[in-house]
Amino acid sequence: MDSIGFGIRKEMVRDAANSILAQNHTVLYNNDELPPQVGIHWPQRYLDKSSYKRTKAKPMETARKKAQEPAYIKGWFNDFLVYCQEHGIVPADFWNFNECGVRLGIVKN
Secondary structure, three states: OHHHOOOOOHHHHHHHHHHHHHHHHHHHHOOOOOOOOOOOOHHHHHHHHOOOOOOOOOOOOHHHHHHOOHHHHHHHHHHHHHHHHHHOOOHHHOOOOOOOOOOOOOOOO
């Protein structure tokens, strides 16, 4: 999870461990008893022993929260469509750029 930018939480560790225990319990014992679960402090002890990095997430800014609301996004695309129609911009004129811009003649290995 660290490699894709998401920190691991104790709840995730607990749920994964309980899922593994439940699968093994069903396969090995094949009975109607409830599967065992990890203890309340087990996820913290696991994280203490592992090599996961600890970072605290900062609260998201209000403007960023608003920008992720579906109504706001739909409104932005509606405004963009109107702008394109007013200025005669067709989909063939769109280019997919990111923050890096364009680097002509540079090939990635």
